[in-house]
Amino acid sequence: MNSIESAVPPPRSYLDDGHSLRSWLFTHDHKRIAILYALAITFFFFLGGFAAMLIRLELITPAGDLLTADAYNKAFTFHGVVMVWFFLIPSIPATLGNFLLPMMIGARDMAFPRLNLFSWYLYMIGGLFTLAMLVLGGVDTGWTFYTPFSTMFSNGHVMLTVVGVFVVGFSSILTGINFIVTTHSMRAPGMTWMRLPLFVWAMYAVALVMVLATPVLAMTLSLIALERIFGVGIFDPALGGDPVLFQHFFWFYSHPAVYIMVLPAMGVVSELITAGARKRIFGYRFMVWAIVGISVVGFLVWGHHMFVAGQSMYASMVFSILSFIIAVPSAIKVFNWTATLYKGRIDFNAPMLYALGFVGLFMLGGMTGIFLAATALDVSLHDTYFVVAHFHYIMVGGSVMAYLGGIHFWWPKVTGRLYSQAWARFAAILMFFGFNLTFFPQYLLGYEGMPRRYHEYLPQFQVLNILSSAGASILAVSYLLPLVYLGWSLRHGPRAGPNPWRAKGLEWLTDSPPPTHNFEVTPVVNEGPYAYEDA
Amino acid sequence: MSTESAMLAQQFDDAAQQREASALGMWTFLATEALFFGVLFAGYTVCRVRFPAAFAAGSRHTDMLLGTIETAVLLTSSCAVALALRDVQLGGRRVAAWLLVLTAALGLSFLVMHGFEYYSEYREGLIPGIRYTQQGPLAGPMQLFFCLYYFITGFHSLHVGIGVILLLVMARRTWRARFSAQYYTPLELSALYWHLVDIVWIFVYPLIYLVGRAG
Amino acid sequence: MMTMAPPQASTLAGSVDTLFDVMLALTGTISVAVFVVMIFFCVKYRRRSHADRSNANQTRLGVEVAWTVVPFLMFMALFGWSISLWSRMRTPPADAAPIYVVAKQWMWKVQHPGGQREIDSLHVPLGRPIRLVMTSQDVIHDFYVPAFRQKQDVLPGRYTQLWFTATREGEYPLLCSQYCGTDHARMTGNVTVMKPADYARWLQAHAGTGLAEQGAERFRRFGCSGCHGSQSSVHAPDLDGLYGSTVPLADGSQVRADDRYIRDSIMLPRKQVAAGYAPIMPSYTGRIGEDDVLALIAYLKSRHATTETAREQH
Amino acid sequence: MNAPTTSASPPSLRLHLIVLAALLALLLTSAGCALLPLGVFNTLSALGISVIKTLLVMAFFMRLRRGPPLLRIAAAVGFAWLAVLIGMTVADVLTRVVLPSPW
Incomplete structure (x- = not known):
């Protein structure tokens, strides 16, 4: 690389390739599209976070005194819809995945750049529908849209929400198709499947889930819409239709969707831990098969959301055993991450702190998942705050920590700037404590029997609820902090070289920020990933 | 060769890579479509398992002759579009364009026939939520059959409509010699899409029109 | 954790809590072990330490296989335990006494076989298996009593059941745990567990009219008797002896007049019109509740019985 | 990625027409079967024929056989x-x- 620089001026970075609004809104560059996504997703994250703030404020007292019951129901529905479909599902794949997938496999761009841009526009259109829903008065079905409440009884703007989610679903399908094809056909010479970084494997597995699960959600939501328009449909109990059938279809998507949210996080953390420990990942092949196993078996466990829903006992048994089985690959991953630290040369930079935080929180979330897979315990824990705490440990403690860790890790690559390590470390530690203070009490609340989606609750639950709300305010501060110091680094941060972490991976071979077509010369790969030999 | 290099997007190394990527992308999309329709078929299966008699009765209300003709029309159109692609691959242009027009025309005639079916069902009062005048013990669950019938055929007709437009665009581009024996990817993808529409109907036909005919 | 748990007030609660505690001990031990190892590695192999790092990149297949197989076996054991307990939780004993529950936005209506009715409360005797048969009038609800460690969704158009044997006297919260609309959080009540003698007294005190008599009252109040009464000028089917008989329908088919048929005839009268009658009966959907239908069916059943006995006397 | 896939010569016209004839014949068979009282085999034959038709379309029209x-x-x-x-x-x-x- 150095020899080229002396001969010709360094190539223009993708950021300098046009500064007009037009050059951004009509770009086909996967890196710019990733940034467009990042901006939109950040907006929705704070919007959904605001709804969460309202929920936590309301729950400080047992009486429903801050919000009316309807306003509260609309707040948690909005929080769920926005956080699931407009933040968590696109978060890592659409931003980090878009930016890094082609670079990590040594490609100039995605296989279908125009499709990539189109899926961003679909995301924005879906977002507009959702904002319209909010402005016109919200919706109160919960993000799960259970029938017949959503079809026959809710007075909220179910149609707008459903259309918004439908559209954003297609955005996610198109992203998935792009990832699959890119991984199959755009790899650089020598980049065999077993040399792919785990992040790429995670993106590939996620793309499979997106492509195979999302259409089921799209059609199910269409059925809800049609049932609302015409007043008849296959979920209508008055005709002999089955409301539980809706739950099957919904969870056929929404359980794998959980893996859409957490598989990318696993990919990010694998990268962060190897780079932070300066060591090869322990058991690369097991990690790969764990990712693939999770994405496939993840499709076979959806019925564990329906143990008390009137599902057949025998179906519940099958779903229960499969849910236990899917915990095995997750356990393998945790053990392998821990073993990667062994004999490493661990640098506690901010991305590493986020990654370690992820492993801890993901383990707590995963362990409580086993309680919920056990049918006998799920009977009393189902639909209580135990479940709320469990999935927030996975989604917020897991995915959001990993997302932020990834942002911190690749920030120098994306922007070409370094940020304040001290502030970043502080934010990561604050986030870890704030998170546990918010959600650990919710495990106890659920164990004591406080149902979820309750606007008012029994007075004996107040202490734990206050702790949780206090934690939420710490969490809010820790989410706002990165906005400040990362924003500051954009102008004032020191310049980052091509590889500030001295990490392995093709993306670190090129300049920071990378040139428009990523690589001046297509790299040739002749070794496996994470070839850290100086440990 | 000139069209080939002109059509090569910058992210690809060569035309083979590009064609392979496009084909894989399309097949992945078709898998998505299979699951999209799959929800309706799953709903159909569950409801039919619960109400077999009502589904047989509902099916007997549909027009089996018209349904059979529609199936034949779609199968023929599928063959026509495959032949059009073959012609382009062999360097042809005019025959291919006319075959594509024929395919689109067959698709359109399918839609027209379906329109007639809908109209006669409207007159018989078989449309739940709009005009449903059936009586008797099976009238309730029979509505489930008809809901599924309209959802399935409605979504399918939507796909046929999109396909007809797509095929006409392809016919025009073929006529204007945008494709050659070396470069025909968009045409190939449109043909794949049309075959999928055909395959969906291959399953719709026995499930909607052929239940309980023997009794 | 024992202090945090809600009181154990059913035969199942103790077993559920034992399983919970064992799982907590197992997963807790593993979590703590992993945390300790992680922190140990983090300290020992920090960047500036001079720990021995030879052969750092070895992958040991035996270790991988061990931590794949051991959790798998552990999970299978837990699955076996959980599923055997669960099948006990889901299968009511044959001698369980039924009580009927109708859920609607946003209240619980309870109906005892003796005709006693309660709203948002349920009285049960100590030590006797109780089987709740539940249905919903509108959306999906969920009957949840933390103290019994039992929970079951209550679905419209279908019956689900839940059973328990209460083991401790007292009042326990009853909660709706499936989101059901605006006042979901207020759809709560109390389950009162009483000594069998107290329970018998309670039943006595609340023994209003029996279900069939309530139905007869409703038959008049909703105006059914206006058309279906013997002096009525409207041409409507006579309902004496209807229950259990075979009714010819307008479309030529026949149907047995069972509960489902009667319910549908009230709520959706156009669905199955009896032969020889004009389809003039108005639908009662939305005008009367599932519990009213229940009473009406009981009343028609009783008229069936009285006509039977009358015939025998002739 | 591997050897550049040179587009094999497309299937012949004759093959296309044979497949179409087979599809139409299967269509008539399935309509005929539906009219015979076969009990559960009505559904099985109808679905079986649909699967065969689908395989024909995918193998020949969509060219998966050589793909x-x-x-x-x-x-x-x-x-x-x-x-x-x-x-x-x-x-x-x-x-x-x-x-x-x-x-």
Whole structure:
């Protein structure tokens, strides 16, 4: 690389390739599209976070005194819809995945750049529908849209929400198709499947889930819409239709969707831990098969959301055993991450702190998942705050920590700037404590029997609820902090070289920020990933 | 060769890579479509398992002759579009364009026939939520059959409509010699899409029109 | 954790809590072990330490296989335990006494076989298996009593059941745990567990009219008797002896007049019109509740019985 | 990625017409079968014929017979996942205990 620089001026970075609004809104560059996504997703994250703030404020007292019951129901529905479909599902794949997938496999761009841009526009259109829903008065079905409440009884703007989610679903399908094809056909010479970084494997597995699960959600939501328009449909109990059938279809998507949210996080953390420990990942092949196993078996466990829903006992048994089985690959991953630290040369930079935080929180979330897979315990824990705490440990403690860790890790690559390590470390530690203070009490609340989606609750639950709300305010501060110091680094941060972490991976071979077509010369790969030999 | 290099997007190394990527992308999309329709078929299966008699009765209300003709029309159109692609691959242009027009025309005639079916069902009062005048013990669950019938055929007709437009665009581009024996990817993808529409109907036909005919 | 748990007030609660505690001990031990190892590695192999790092990149297949197989076996054991307990939780004993529950936005209506009715409360005797048969009038609800460690969704158009044997006297919260609309959080009540003698007294005190008599009252109040009464000028089917008989329908088919048929005839009268009658009966959907239908069916059943006995006397 | 796939010469006109004839013949067979009282075999024959027709269309019209294996896998995966959705949902409905009306 150095020899080229002396001969010709360094190539223009993708950021300098046009500064007009037009050059951004009509770009086909996967890196710019990733940034467009990042901006939109950040907006929705704070919007959904605001709804969460309202929920936590309301729950400080047992009486429903801050919000009316309807306003509260609309707040948690909005929080769920926005956080699931407009933040968590696109978060890592659409931003980090878009930016890094082609670079990590040594490609100039995605296989279908125009499709990539189109899926961003679909995301924005879906977002507009959702904002319209909010402005016109919200919706109160919960993000799960259970029938017949959503079809026959809710007075909220179910149609707008459903259309918004439908559209954003297609955005996610198109992203998935792009990832699959890119991984199959755009790899650089020598980049065999077993040399792919785990992040790429995670993106590939996620793309499979997106492509195979999302259409089921799209059609199910269409059925809800049609049932609302015409007043008849296959979920209508008055005709002999089955409301539980809706739950099957919904969870056929929404359980794998959980893996859409957490598989990318696993990919990010694998990268962060190897780079932070300066060591090869322990058991690369097991990690790969764990990712693939999770994405496939993840499709076979959806019925564990329906143990008390009137599902057949025998179906519940099958779903229960499969849910236990899917915990095995997750356990393998945790053990392998821990073993990667062994004999490493661990640098506690901010991305590493986020990654370690992820492993801890993901383990707590995963362990409580086993309680919920056990049918006998799920009977009393189902639909209580135990479940709320469990999935927030996975989604917020897991995915959001990993997302932020990834942002911190690749920030120098994306922007070409370094940020304040001290502030970043502080934010990561604050986030870890704030998170546990918010959600650990919710495990106890659920164990004591406080149902979820309750606007008012029994007075004996107040202490734990206050702790949780206090934690939420710490969490809010820790989410706002990165906005400040990362924003500051954009102008004032020191310049980052091509590889500030001295990490392995093709993306670190090129300049920071990378040139428009990523690589001046297509790299040739002749070794496996994470070839850290100086440990 | 000139069209080939002109059509090569910058992210690809060569035309083979590009064609392979496009084909894989399309097949992945078709898998998505299979699951999209799959929800309706799953709903159909569950409801039919619960109400077999009502589904047989509902099916007997549909027009089996018209349904059979529609199936034949779609199968023929599928063959026509495959032949059009073959012609382009062999360097042809005019025959291919006319075959594509024929395919689109067959698709359109399918839609027209379906329109007639809908109209006669409207007159018989078989449309739940709009005009449903059936009586008797099976009238309730029979509505489930008809809901599924309209959802399935409605979504399918939507796909046929999109396909007809797509095929006409392809016919025009073929006529204007945008494709050659070396470069025909968009045409190939449109043909794949049309075959999928055909395959969906291959399953719709026995499930909607052929239940309980023997009794 | 024992202090945090809600009181154990059913035969199942103790077993559920034992399983919970064992799982907590197992997963807790593993979590703590992993945390300790992680922190140990983090300290020992920090960047500036001079720990021995030879052969750092070895992958040991035996270790991988061990931590794949051991959790798998552990999970299978837990699955076996959980599923055997669960099948006990889901299968009511044959001698369980039924009580009927109708859920609607946003209240619980309870109906005892003796005709006693309660709203948002349920009285049960100590030590006797109780089987709740539940249905919903509108959306999906969920009957949840933390103290019994039992929970079951209550679905419209279908019956689900839940059973328990209460083991401790007292009042326990009853909660709706499936989101059901605006006042979901207020759809709560109390389950009162009483000594069998107290329970018998309670039943006595609340023994209003029996279900069939309530139905007869409703038959008049909703105006059914206006058309279906013997002096009525409207041409409507006579309902004496209807229950259990075979009714010819307008479309030529026949149907047995069972509960489902009667319910549908009230709520959706156009669905199955009896032969020889004009389809003039108005639908009662939305005008009367599932519990009213229940009473009406009981009343028609009783008229069936009285006509039977009358015939025998002739 | 591998050897550049030179587009093999497309299937012949004759083959296309034979497949179409076979499809139409199968269509008539399935219509005929539906009119015979075969009990459960009515449904089985109808679905069996549909599967054969689908395989014909995919193998010849969509050219999977000579196509890259990857595409065959993509096609198979779609159907396999559909089978999971239908299979496990129907399994629940078939094994549910239906409680009779209690009154």
